[in-house]
Amino acid sequence: MRDKKLEILIGLATLFFLAHTVDHVARDLQWPLTAQAVPFLAATAAILLIVFGALYLYRRGSIGARFWAIFGAITVAVGWLAHLSPYTDQPVSYIYNFYRSPLAAGLAVGSLLALMLSLVLATLYAGMLWLQSRRIKEKPGNPTESVKGGLPPTKRVT
Numbered sequence: 273m274r275d276k277k278l279e280i281l282i283g284l285a286t287l288f289f290l291a292h293t294v295d296h297v298a299r300d301l302q303w304p305l306t307a308q309a310v311p312f313l314a315a316t317a318a319i320l321l322i323v324f325g326a327l328y329l330y331r332r333g334s335i336g337a338r339f340w341a342i343f344g345a346i347t348v349a350v351g352w353l354a355h356l357s358p359y360t361d362q363p364v365s366y367i368y369n370f371y372r373s374p375l376a377a378g379l380a381v382g383s384l385l386a387l388m389l390s391l392v393l394a395t396l397y398a399g400m401l402w403l404q405s406r407r408i409k410e411k412p413g414n415p416t417e418s419v420k421g422g423l424p425p426t427k428r429v430t
Contacts, residue, residue: 274331275401278340281394286323288387295380299362299370337401344395351388 293316301309326343329335355362364381371377 273336273405274333275337278337278394278397278401279327279330281390281397282323282327282340285387285390285394286320288383288390289319289323291379291383292387295367295383298380299367337398337405340398341395341402344391344398348388348391348395351384351391355384356388 296312300312305313322343326335326339330339354360355364355367364384367384368377368381371380
């Protein structure tokens, strides 16, 4: 079942991901682009392909909130490890201090923090939707409940 709020949260996270990608391009890539840029650009393209492909499947009803909850949890963990953990080589201070302009530095850090916040919100919301859908399916007498043991849901013995 499609949820418009979840789609909006995923869209916002995608926009902030693109903004954060621009920051990475400015900080990490040399111009003109060299072969060292290929892994970064390939990873970015793969992430966007997964997101847009999953949105397509979500709108068709092929995947649900469970996918977004799991995918979101993974992306939050990766984002935390990449920029917020004590073991990262690119903490928020590094990103901020890279730029000469306080405005550019603020935009770069703001896009990262907005990305992380939107990912956390989307993940929590998807998790809530997933749990709600499980409760509905487990409710006795629910017509969407799968038939177990060959008996119709209304004639099951508990």
